[in-house]
Each structure stands twice: as structure tokens, then as C-alpha cells.
Amino acid sequence: MKRIQAFLTNKNMLLRMILSYLMVGLLVIVMLTFVIASKVSGDLTEEINRSADTAIEQSYNTASIVLSSTFDNFGSVFGSADIQVGFYDEDFDTSTLGRIGNKLYALSASNPLVHSIYLLNSQRKLAFSSLSTVRDFDEFYDRGALALLENLQPNRSGIFTPRHIHYAIDGKSDDRNLISVVLPNAIGQATNGALVLNLDQRTLQRMVMNGSESRLFQSMILNKQGIVITHTNAEKINTNVAEQPFVRTISASASPKGTFQFKEEGRTYRVTYMKSDSLGWTFIGMIDYEQLLGKVQEMKRFILGVTGGMLVAVFLIGGFFTRWIYAPIHRLMTYVHHSPLGAKERQGGSELDLLGNTFHYLENKIRDLQWHVTEYQSAKRSEVIRLLLTGACSQEKEMRKKLAGVRIEFTDSCFAVAVLKLDHFRTLQETYTQADIDLFKYAVANIADELASSRVYCVCFDSGADEVSLIANFPEDAWKDQDFAAMSSDIQAKISEFLRLSVTVAVGPNVSQLAEVKRSWAAARNALRYRLVHGTGSYLRPDVEENRESRSDHLMASAEKLIMDQLKLGDLNKVREALEQYMGLIRSVPFDELMLALTQLLLSTAKAAKTMVGSEQLSSRMDIGTLMEQLGTWETLEEIERWYMGMCEQAVHLRDRQAQHKNKWIVDNILTYIHAHYAEPGLTIDQLVEAGGLSLNYTRKLFKDMTGQTITAYLSGYRFAKAQKLLVETDLPANRVGELVGFDNANYFYVSFKKHTGKSPDHYRKQHKFSANEQAASDV
Template sequence: MAVPVKLQSNRLYTKLLLAFTVTVTILILGLSALLYQNYSSASLANENRLRTSMLNQISYSMNYMDNLAHKFMSSAIVGSNVPNLLYNQNDDKMVLDNALRNLDMLVVTNDYVYSVYTISLSLDRIASTEDGGFYSALSFYDQDVISLLQKWDDQDLSTMPIARRIPKANSSSGFINVYSYILPFQLDPGKHPSQAVVVNIKSNALRELIASLNNKIDDTGNDIIVIDSNGTVVNHAEENMFLRNIRDEEYIRTVLDSDQATGSFKTTIDGQSYNIAYVSSQSLNWKFISRISYQSFMSPVDAVKSSTLFTSIVVLFLGFLCSFFMSKSIYSPFGRLIETVRLKSDELDRKQRNHRQSLRNHWLKDLLLGNKDAAHKELLSQTAELGIKTDLTGSLRIIVFRLDHYRMFLDKYNERERGLLKYGIANIIETITSGEFTSDVIEMDSDKLVLLLESTGSEEEASNILTLVKSIQHLVHDYLHFSLSAAISETIESRALLSETYSDTLALSMYRMIAGHGSILTPTFRSSIRTEPSPFPEGKAKLLLDSLKLGHLDKVKKYFDEFVHGLVDAPYETMLSSYIHLMFMISSSFHSVADNSNSRISNAFHTYFSKIDYFETIEEIHQTFDSLFSEIVLTVDSMKHNKRNIVVDRIKKMIEEKYPDKNLNLSILAEEFQMSNVYLGRLFKEATGESVAEYITKVRMAQVKQLLNESNLSTKEILEKCGWEDLNYFYTLFKKHFGVSLSQYRLLIKSSDHQGTNGLDLNPFELVEE
């Protein structure tokens, strides 16, 4: 019985082994196919991303040149040079030569400008900076530009710049490729301009950029082309392609017909597969196209396909052998033991790795802060021991990243959460950078992270670093919803300058206050800042304080804007100290206001002085000043209003006490309050709606009515007690005030006495109406 049982057991084991082998085979083949497909898709996506980035770089360069051309035209037409060349009818050679020479000096200082023409068809005079000559319309060597001007249409402004091949002056066969900008003067609707300035920009700069990018692509047939909306080539690595119309090419028509700003697609040219990527420039209405053969970037994928297939076969064979020679009864105990050992080993490795990462960050941090000066031998040993990837003995570059809105970051997250978020940011920086540079990420104190990378110092590398920093900013914003600002240093050749360079780059990052959140600051930015400290704008500050005291909020904001404009290119320390000085002047001028009437003003002063280091941008400082200005103006207005009410109440009280005085009038009251008659009268009128004289009359009439109703005094005695002197004037005023004469009023009082009213609540108006 034992043999059959054993045989049955072996057969069952064989079936299980076969089922396991088939399952593993199918699984590995499926995973291999999926891996190959994903790798192919990733390679194509990565290639499209690289192509698009390259085309965006070319588009940005052309847009930048377009902006420079417009700025050049704006500066060229300023002054008298261009008007003299266009409109001066005297043909004064000295004046014209001097104007053309000044215009030529402007051309010389801008190396991207090839030449400038001033065309005055009405004077039949054309001047060219290329050879410094004057021409008539018929003798001018560039007849094409005259034809363009004579056919000028209002829509032509939207086609700038115009790609042209123009002849060289004093040459019968030489030509040069340019982009022309035509600025017409006195353009009347329906008429062609007779005066214009033409600026010719060299196309070589963009062509050289395209040629340099093409040199990186070795395969034949790969190309970068720039076309306009008609399919005409406006730039290419080969000069003979300039102005050639290639609209008949199928892929060109596809790009022109697309309504997408960017895109990519696959096409076939001469029997070979190509990947087409394109980018559009809205301002220029140009298309930037990259054409690259699939073979150029898919050959590594094919190699992966072969290696994957070979690896799968080897893995299957080894798996079959292992499955065949092992049994469950023998393998299970060892398997559990190995798994336990592996888990403990992984845990030990993880602890050691985390500890080493902490030591590496601390050591590099001390190196940047100048707390450590390692010798060459120690440097090499620490680099190997701590796993530092950067070669600290070579050329280096520092990028300081600063977390924007750091105060909000501190308030929103606890210490553990902040540590995890900063680790996440550092991980993004390290992941993005590792694909192009050898680098290390160092977590500094508070809001700073430093990227230390190896550098070659080339211009291309500087451009790649800018692209890299922008990618990091976008990813941190998309994934973690944080904004980063960055400051990039120059390349340093000596490790001895590392600490000094870090300090300079950190100081450069402080100019985030000017550039704003999410900015990228390079050493060229610092060149736009004045090196010498600018004086404090004392005059503007005094005008601002005077307007603030008067409550003129519009003037306050106007002078504050002028104050800010005067500090726009000042050093960071000067700018910050100027704002502190201004706030101190305001605090000193309105100290009593802040202490006595409005706690919010006092809080604003305290907030500014205690948290000045937390302000990251000028906008935050400006918001503090704007709110403070509004609070002060409201408080000053309120105090003025309260003061006016107090004065008016005192005037009323004085009138109610001195109404029997026959000499009581506006002048006596003004003298009593030490105010001018006009000011006191206007103040009382604005507060009560009636003049001082009207109020005196009102009080006296009220007293007359009371005495008539409650006493038996004669009219003369009543007038004596109420301050009246002119009897006839009193009778007139009484009838005007009460609607009845004095005698009628007395009769009404007697009549009411007989009826039991006693005259106390008598209303003469009601009685008269009855």
C-alpha cells in the first residue's frame, strides 16, 4: 500500500508543480507585456515633454526679442532725432547727419538690431543707419519696404514682425534675413502713411538657438522649424530655408489647422514614422515645430523589449528548477526563518539609513553656515560615509528655496506636521533634480531648504536650472498646495567660498519682498538694485503726515504711492528701514490718538513693529499701512465731529443763559469762544441747521410765550426780561413767528382762561385756524 500511496503523492505533487509553473509563466509574460507597454508610453510622453520644453524655450526667446524690439522703437522715437529725419524740410545736412548719427548710436548699443530706416515719402527722403546714407524713394536699396508702406493697411499692425530677406547696403548680391517692425506716423483712416520708422531685427540669434538645439539631435531627418500662419518658414537652422513656404507638407497643414496652443501627433514622412510636437505663440501668431523620428527615442524601448523577454525566460527556467527541487516540508521552516531575518535586516537598514540622512543633513548644514571647515581627506571620507552625492571639491551652485506664507504655515500645522511637509518638499526637490543634476537637498532652519548641485557654469545649464526650479515650484504647488520662492547663486569654483555664497544667496532671497511670492531670483536681479543707500524721502513723509492730520485720505494714499515709488530700486535694508522710519513718524505724530480713542490703531502699531520680520512682500506691508491710514482718518474725523458737537452745545447753553442781554449776538459769542464770526456761524449752522441769530430769536420767543401764558406782566416788562429793545421790530417778529399779532394772542389767552385752559398749553396756530 505504501508504494501506490507514494506514487499518488508524487503525481499530485507533479500536477501542483505543473500548475504553479504555468501560472508563473502566464503572470511573468503578462507583467512583461504590461511593463513594455507602460515604458513605451512613458518614453513617448517624456519625449513630448522634452520637445515641448525645448520649443517653449525658443518661443520665449522670440517673445523676449519681440518685447525688446518694441522697447527699442519706443526709445528710438523719443526725442528730436526721428522727427527731424521725418519732417525737417530744410534739408540742413548738419541737423540731419547729427540726427541719423544719434539714431545709429542707439542701434550700435542694441546688438540684436541690424538697421533702422526713417522713411518720409512726402519729402522723398529715406535715411538708413546701416551705411549712414540718405536716399530718395527710387534710389533706396530696399524697395520692398517702400512697397509695403505704399500698400499699408490698418490690419498690417497685427502681422508684425514681418520676416524679410533684405539687400545689404552698398552690395549688389549680399542679403540678410531680418524681422522688420514698421511704425507708421500720422496714419489717417483709408490712407497709406507717408512717414514711418522701420526697425530691422537680426534673425541670427533665434537661428543659432535652433541650430544649437538641433546639434543635440544626431539623427538625420530630425528638425526644428518656425513658421507663420501662412506656412512660411520664418526661422530654421539652415538659412536657405528662410521664407520658404512648406504649407503643402501634410504635417504642416495639420499644425496650422489645429486650434490647440500646444500638442503632438504621429505622422509618416517618406515612409518613416515621425513624432511632431508644436507650440504656438499668440502674440506673434507663429508655430514652433519639432520633428523627430520614432527611431531616435524608441530604440531604447526595443532594447528593453529584448532584455525583458530574455529576463523572463531566465526567471522562468530558474523558477522551474527551484520548484522542482524543493518540497513544501523542507522549504516552509527555512522560508519562515529567512523571512524573519529579512524583516529584521530591513528594519535595521532603515534605521541606519534614517540616521545617516540626519547626520548628512547636519554635516552639510554646518558646512554652509561656516561652522565646519573640513580638510580634503575628511571631506572625501565624510562624502563616502554619509552618502553625499555632490562632489564638494568641484564647481558648485546653490539654490535657496523659501516657503512662502511661513507665518500661516506655523499657525496651521504643529511641529510634527511641519517636519513631514518639509520632508515632502525636500523629496520633491530631490526627485526632480536627480534626473538632470548630481545634487543634495539640505533642510535649513525655519522656512529654508537648500539645493546644492554640481555645476558646469554654462549658459545652457543656467537655462536648465531655471526650468528645473519652475518645475519644482509647480509640483510643490500641485501636490502639497504650497508656494515656494527661489534664489539662485552664481557658479563657485572653490569650496572655500561655499559659506560666503550661501550668505549672499540668502541675502538675495530677501528681495522676494520686491519680486513677490513664487519668484525666482538670480544674480542679475541684484544688478537692477542701487548699490548705494538712498536717502530717506523726508519731504514725501512730511506731506503724508500733514495730509493724514487733515484727514485727506486720497492725498495720503497719493503721497504714500510716491514714497513707495522712490524706494522701488533701493537696497533691501534701505527699503525696510525706510518703512520702519515712516511707521515710527506716524506713531509719534498720532500717539495721543492711539492711546486715547482707538485701540485698533495702537494694535496696528504694535503688530507692525513686533512682526516686521514676518512680512514677506511689499503688499503685506502696504496692507498694514492702508488699514492704519483708514483707521487714523476715521478717528480724526470722529474727534473733529465730537469736538464740534461740544462747541455747539456750549453755544446753545450760553444763549439760553444770556438771552436777556440785549447786546447778545454772533460777535459776542465768537469773542467768548475765541473764534472768527464766519467760522463760528458756519460751525453752528452745519450742526443745527439754523443761524446763531435765528436760535437767539427762537430762545427769546419761547421765553416770551412762557411769560405771556404764565404771568400778568406788561409787554414792556416782558421785553425787558427777554432782551428785546426795539418794540416795533418785536411786534413784526412776533406775528411772523406765531402767525398772530401780540394783541390777538392776548385775546386768545383770555378766551382760553374762561374755558379753563389757564393758557399753559395754548397753541395760537390751532386757534387762529379755527
């Protein structure tokens, strides 16, 4: 007992959680019970619906097969001799009457669905029946069958007609529902009788439903007029239900089958129907949901009642345990809420938000404190390194003291500075955020520090937007240039392997005093500029600027002029060749002269482009300020070369497009002038050239390039086309037609026209007018 009390006391929170989980489990069981009840009810309903649909489909198939086979069977015997003699025999002797009666009886007995068969001879007014001997129409007991014969339309058979009979034969009464099929015997439009097939409705009902009738399931068959053919309730046979709501719904539907629900007198019914085009009938099944699912609904209501009671109990007990668990938390939140520290930062929409924001606030405070301490140390370290690199602190003893304050101690006498510059930095900026780039630089610094520290004492630090620098400290004569080159190569390889980045390394000269570190730093940064020449991923020694010679102004001007001349000619291949020569010249010059040469080339290119295209057509990319800004973003001469060729291609493209528009305008002017003045005999090539505004030879070449014809050929062709039109559409003499199209010499017109068309003007006119007359005659 004491152990239980100790457990309840020491594990109070655990007990509360267990009890809360029990309540949750109970709630889940309640909900599961509800789901199962709904599922069972739904499955039962679906099974009942499926059974009803199957019953209707079976009824449809059975009726279709039975009636179709019956109709086909009796239709085939309709033309037999024994049947036809009943329609056409003039003198019915005893033998003939017996043969006809026996035939009808045999046919009726061969099919249990058939109640009786009549052969009605309207010419002799005789009625033969499988139920009795032959009788006159006046004495025939089935007056309804005679009425069907009177209303029969010629050449129309196979109509299933429901009807009720009540008559007596030889003292024996017969009262039942029949379905009659009339097979008329007609010659042309005259009907001389019919074979009437009477089907027993009750037998058809049993065959169709096959025992599926029940008090809860009604089945019926309707014809197109809404008359009940068969029904589980015999009282409704032969009644018209066309105005019933469910029948109107079925009639309005274009679908051959379907299901729907409707309510009538407060009860819900489900209707399944199928339409038979061959019979003209509609098969309908109706389920009374209220009676059929009564037990299911009663069970469902019981389960829901029990579920509701359990839910109430769960909510009451759950409320008690919620209060039991929540009270300590509420006291904690009340304390937090009234605490003045960080009230604004701790605001939340709910109690959990308040607690979460409070813990988050405290966490941030601790993190800020740690960050400020670290940031202070990092900022102080950066400031000390800046003083070292700029030489702002001239006293070596004081400088070493400051370095020791940030845990940097140089013990050896020699120093060298290396700068690691990220290549393709512009692409990195477009691809990554600044935070990602800072992480890259941090990783580069770690790799450099790890590889260098195994060989010399070094200090790595962030020295710019795209740079990481390294100060190496080593004994005199213990570290050679080749050692630095090997270490730099290892650093570049590891950065490429782990970070997939490329860096260019520039190294300053070895110096022997702390105060001279700034000189090594400056030399390294100066060498770094020659990445433009040596390319990305290179190693730049401190003597990279040595042995570089200036080029004469005349040589550079000649190379530049060659580029400009080829650019103005629009020969981009020659521009590329000239540019490669130009780049080859400036690769070996000092950096400042190299940049000056590139600047001068850009100035000349911008000026030439404006001359070629026009300043208003150039985009802002060709503005000199923009060009100089873009020049500073490229890292290698190869990139500059590709960029420059792109500008040249743009300028040539714009110039060619303008020239093409201008050439089209010139040719259009010449064509317009020809169309307006072709009838003038004195029209000359010089006049047309003057309309274009260019030289004779250039105009001739331009016109042929644009149209594929010479000016003379086009003018002649246009004149002859106009002449052909006048010859066909008018009666003007041929010489007058020649004058109207610009030929003042009739003989020359005749000769030229025949040479152009292969026919003389008169022959051409006769041929085309004759063709036009023939076409008009054929149209009539």
C-alpha cells in the first residue's frame, strides 16, 4: 500500500498523463464504433441496392429473351400453310377447320407463356381460336381482340397491348390480364385479318421476376404510353401511371438505364429502371427504404445513442483531467505573464505561444550574449590585423602586444602574405545568398589554415568581399618560393575537391620584419590583378610584373584601327582575328597599360557603333559608362574577348537590319514608280534609279537581289501583264493596247508580246475569249 502511495505521490504527472491517454483511447473507441456502425449501414444499403439493380437487369434480360423468342417463333409460323389457309380459303370444309384449330391449339400448347391464339379472318368474319371452335365475329366471346383488329394499322405488327379479359366459353368463365400481340395479314394497304397472340400476364410476371417479388420490392413494366404491362400488384395492371413523379423523371431521362431516389407521402423510395428500345417497354424496380432498412436504422440509432452517452462521459472525465493537468501549467504561465522582463518580445496568442516565446526569448538572450562575446573578439582580431597590414602601428613592440591580445604570436623572423581570391564571383553572387558566400569563404579559410598550419605558422582572415588572406611566419631561409607554390597548389586542389570552387592565389615576397608585412600584402594584391592575363585558378608569384614591356602607340593604334575597319565592314570573322591579335599584343604589357588599351578600344568601338547604327538605336549597353563598369566585372581576357565580340555582333546585326529596311524601302519606291508610270513610253532606267536615290549599278544589283529580276525584266513583265488584261477585258485594237501599256511602236509591241507569251496579241485575245465563253456556257 505504501508503495502505491509513493508511486501516486512521486509519479503524479505520469499518472495524469496515463489517465489522459486512457480518455483519448476511450474517445477513439467511441468514434470507431460510430464509424463501424455507419460503415455497416452503408454496406447493407449498398448490398440491397445492388440486389435490386441485379433483379431489374435479370428481369430485363429475361423479358427481352422470352418475348423476342416468342415473337420470332410465332412470326416464323405465320406464313405456314395451315395459318395462311385460314386467311384465304373460300370454302372452309370440316377438314380445313379441324386442321386450323389443331394448328392453333398446338402452337398455344407449345409455349407456357401463351394463353391463347386467335386467327381472325376479316373477309369471312370468322374467328379461329385455340380455346374453342371457329365462330362468327358476332358470336365471338373476346370482343377486345376484335377491337384490336378494327384499330389495327396496315403493315404494322408486333405491338404488345395489355388488356383485361372476362368472358365465358361453353359455360366456363375466364377472368385474367393478357398481353396481346397482333400479327396482321395484309395485301398492300388492305388488311384481311390477323393472328392474335395472347400472353398470360401472371405467367410473364413469374418468369420475369423469378421469385424476387416481396412486400418491400415492387417491380413493374410500362409501355411507352405509361400503361402498366406487369406489376407485382395485379390491381395496377392496365392502369396509366404516366403522370406519376417517378415515371415523369424516367421519361425525361435520355439515359437507357439509371437509378434515383424520390419521396412520396413522407417515405423514401429508390428507383432502378432500364429501357428496352426493341420492346418499347421500361422495366422499373422500387425499394421502400423505410421498411427495408428499418432494422438497420434502429440498430444505428441504438449505437449512436450509446456513442453519445459515452461521449458525454468522456467530455466530463476529460474536463476533470484537463483541469488536473493544466492547473500547474496555468500557474507557471501566470507567473511568466506578469514578469516584466521581455514582455513585448514574449507576447503570444495562446498560453503555449506565451511559454514558447518566453523560452525563445531567454534562448536568444543567451545566444546574443555568446555572440557579442565572440563578435567582440572577432572584431578586435580584424582590427589588429588591419593595423598590421596598413602599417598604422609603427612600433613593433606595441604591434606584437596587440597581436598577443588576440592570440596571434609570431615567433619566427620571416613573413609572407598570400591572397586567395574566389573565381567566378559574379556567378556566385547570382546563385547564392551573401550568407552562403560567407560560409564558402569560411570553408576556404579553414582549408587553407589546416593545410598551411601543418607546414608553417599562419593566420587566416577575411580580407574582402571575395578574398581570404593568409600570413605565414617561418624561420629565415626555411621557406622557399617553391614551397609556397606547392602549398598553394594543395590548397587549390582541396578547395576544388570539397567545395567545387576555384580560387586564384597571389603571393607577396618574403619580408624579414613585422613592419614590412604591409609591403608583402601590397605586392600580393598587385600580383592578383594579373589573374586577368593568367586566368582563373592560377598561382601568381610576386615577380609576375617583371619582364613586361610596353607596346608602341603606333603599333596599338594600328591593331585597334584594323579591328574598327573590319567592324565597319561587318566581317565578324575578320573582327575576331584582329581582336585575337590585339589581345596577344596586350598580354605582355603592364597591367595599367593593359587596362588603358582596353579602355581605348571600348571608346573607339562605342564611337564606331554609333556611326554604324546611330546613337538613338543603341541600347544603354553601348554607353561608355556602362561599358567601363562591365569591363571591371570580368576576370580574364578570354571573358573580355567573348563579351567584346558579343557587342560587335550586336552592332553589326543592328546595322544590317537597318540596311535591310532601307533597301526594302528603295525597292518599294522603284516598284511604286513602275506601277504609276509604266504607260509612259519614255520611261527609262535612269528615271527608276533616280526614284531609288542610289547609283545605277548598286540599284540594279539591289533590285535583282530583292526581287530576283532585273529592273528591265520586271518593267516588261508588268507591261505585258497589263496588256494581257486589256486584250481579254476590252475590245481595243492591239496597237491601242500597246500604246496604253507604254509601247509607242506597234510592230515592236507585236514582236515583244509574241516573244513574251508565245502568241500574237490577236491570237491571245481570241484564245482567252473563246475559253471564257466556253466556261460561261458550262456554268449555264
